[in-house]
Amino acid sequence: MQKYSKQTRLLLAVDCIIFGFDGEVLKILLIKRDFQPEKGNWSLMGGFVQNEESLDQAANRILKELTGLEGVYLEQLYTFGDPQRDPMERTVSVAYFALIDIHKYETQISADYHAEWFQLKRVPKLIFDQQEMVEQARKRIRYKAAMHPILFELLPTKFTIPQLQILYESVFNTTIDKRNFSKRVLATGLLIKLTDKDKAGSKRGAYYYQLNMQNYYAKFQAFMNFIPNPDTL
Amino acid sequence: MQKYSKQTRLLLAVDCIIFGFDGEVLKILLIKRDFQPEKGNWSLMGGFVQNEESLDQAANRILKELTGLEGVYLEQLYTFGDPQRDPMERTVSVAYFALIDIHKYETQISADYHAEWFQLKRVPKLIFDQQEMVEQARKRIRYKAAMHPILFELLPTKFTIPQLQILYESVFNTTIDKRNFSKRVLATGLLIKLTDKDKAGSKRGAYYYQLNMQNYYAKFQAFMNFIPNPDTL
DNA sequence: TTAAATGAGCCTATTTTATACACTAATTTG
DNA sequence: CAAATTAGTGTATAAAATAGGCTCATTTAA
Numbered sequence: 246m247q248k249y250s251k252q253t254r255l256l257l258a259v260d261c262i263i264f265g266f267d268g269e270v271l272k273i274l275l276i277k278r279d280f281q282p283e284k285g286n287w288s289l290m291g292g293f294v295q296n297e298e299s300l301d302q303a304a305n306r307i308l309k310e311l312t313g314l315e316g317v318y319l320e321q322l323y324t325f326g327d328p329q330r331d332p333m334e335r336t337v338s339v340a341y342f343a344l345i346d347i348h349k350y351e352t353q354i355s356a357d358y359h360a361e362w363f364q365l366k367r368v369p370k371l372i373f374d375q376q377e378m379v380e381q382a383r384k385r386i387r388y389k390a391a392m393h394p395i396l397f398e399l400l401p402t403k404f405t406i407p408q409l410q411i412l413y414e415s416v417f418n419t420t421i422d423k424r425n426f427s428k429r430v431l432a433t434g435l436l437i438k439l440t441d442k443d444k445a446g447s448k449r450g451a452y453y454y455q456l457n458m459q460n461y462y463a464k465f466q467a468f469m470n471f472i473p474n475p476d477t478l
Numbered sequence: 479m480q481k482y483s484k485q486t487r488l489l490l491a492v493d494c495i496i497f498g499f500d501g502e503v504l505k506i507l508l509i510k511r512d513f514q515p516e517k518g519n520w521s522l523m524g525g526f527v528q529n530e531e532s533l534d535q536a537a538n539r540i541l542k543e544l545t546g547l548e549g550v551y552l553e554q555l556y557t558f559g560d561p562q563r564d565p566m567e568r569t570v571s572v573a574y575f576a577l578i579d580i581h582k583y584e585t586q587i588s589a590d591y592h593a594e595w596f597q598l599k600r601v602p603k604l605i606f607d608q609q610e611m612v613e614q615a616r617k618r619i620r621y622k623a624a625m626h627p628i629l630f631e632l633l634p635t636k637f638t639i640p641q642l643q644i645l646y647e648s649v650f651n652t653t654i655d656k657r658n659f660s661k662r663v664l665a666t667g668l669l670i671k672l673t674d675k676d677k678a679g680s681k682r683g684a685y686y687y688q689l690n691m692q693n694y695y696a697k698f699q700a701f702m703n704f705i706p707n708p709d710t711l
Numbered sequence: 712t713t714a715a716a717t718g719a720g721c722c723t724a725t726t727t728t729a730t731a732c733a734c735t736a737a738t739t740t741g
Numbered sequence: 742c743a744a745a746t747t748a749g750t751g752t753a754t755a756a757a758a759t760a761g762g763c764t765c766a767t768t769t770a771a
Contacts, residue, residue, distance in 0.1 A: 254487035300559035326533035447747040
């Protein structure tokens with residue numbers, strides 16, 4: 246079979262915005278870029294799409310190569326294609342975002358891969374249009390989390406309700422009444438109360454919960470609506 | 479400046495899912511593809527991204543070239559990059575969707591451009607993975623319309639509340655009590671009641687309304703939530 | 712000319728959901 | 742053993758969603 250001979254071919258990249266939660270604030274993972282242009286500057290995890298791989302595969306491969314992460318929540322965000330976005334050569338980039346349990350990988354990531362976590366509110370200057378990618382990802386995660394239970398991806402398997410609340414408050418930059426919060430999350434039927442407690446966060450200790458995975462998948466679409474206007478916050 | 483010499487370059491296309499509403503059902507606009515492969519088969523409006531244009535520019539250009547449409551609502555949907563999606567040569571496609579007032583362009587489109595409207599429920603077999611693109615677009619439009627007033631883009635400048643209700647019912651494949659419907663849309667403050675009536679739809683005639691554009695832009699983010707679970711319908 | 716038919720347009724009662732709000736319980740530390 | 746700290750719970754009120762019936766204006770057919 247022949248080819249579309251007259252058309253322009255161009256570079257296609259994937260960039261990943263990796264979110265983590267340390268129990269206090271939302272963070273994203275960055276690395277120092279190790280090739281030109283912009284070598285040595287902070288950058289998202291990125292790489293070029295290879296010949297025989299799909300976009301999802303490329304995103305997963307890049308995540309694994311640069312951080313060792315595998316099997317994490319990964320979702321396509323948006324495709325950025327301004328002709329001038331990379332001064333070296335035109336490159337269109339498909340942005341993905343990932344949500345991970347920061348503690349599960351913390352040591353591994355910094356030790357083996359020279360990546361660093363930055364508070365979402367204190368992200369350094371990034372290369373090209375990556376600032377905009379991060380901003381879009383921030384919006385998307387709020388938007389989606391307002392209706393779907395994606396934020397659980399940021400927590401360990403066992404978590405407490407106060408931890409969950411801090412996460413929601415951190416993502417939406419707001420405060421929620423704890424009585425109303427626990428009422429609502431428990432009403433979703435997504436949580437299973439465990440018998441042991443987390444004694445780290447308080448003197449009394451808070452019960453651990455874990456996700457009811459069956460209900461989680463069943464109710465993923467219709468979750469709840471904590472936040473009035475997710476897009477405008 | 480040099481280039482990323484070792485990387486693969488590939489073709490980048492844009493495909494547009496164009497939605498219209500004829501007063502009864504949602505439709506999309508298709509054309510017969512006029513080049514190989516799949517020449518003569520029904521296809522979305524598509525084309526290759528050119529050297530110096532952004533993705534949005536490419537989508538707008540393609541829309542204009544193939545349908546004459548300009549200045550319509552256009553939004554990036556998702557990027558499809560399966561290596562096998564185009565059997566001729568690997569092509570990654572950025573899908574966009576458009577919302578237009580079908581009557582405004584109806585004759586122009588079919589006469590000048592040999593495009594045809596198909597009911598969303600009766601879309602013929604499409605080339606490559608375009609069936610999936612349409613399905614994704616259908617989901618997105620529901621999702622978004624459940625919270626943002628995008629559906630007005632499908633109506634003429636002057637419309638009646640019964641027309642608007644039929645549109646919502648059509649998009650969400652449901653029925654809504656007309657008393658509650660009008661209560662809610664009027665409560666948004668987005669509509670301005672005009673003095674003349676549409677006599678075509680009924681004997682009594684229904685008042686025309688138009689959008690209050692100031693409120694429209696102000697409230698675009700926080701609209702309403704007609705439909706309980708937009709994604710699962 | 713009048714009755715029937717058609718769709719428009721309004722209003723109210725009820726249920727459901729969201730919000731606001733304050734105390735007691737368990738444990739650790741000084 | 743007192744003070745400090747965080748966990749955990751219930752109720753009353755307000756707001757929003759839903760369900761439901763009647764009248765209005767006009768056309769068409771008897």
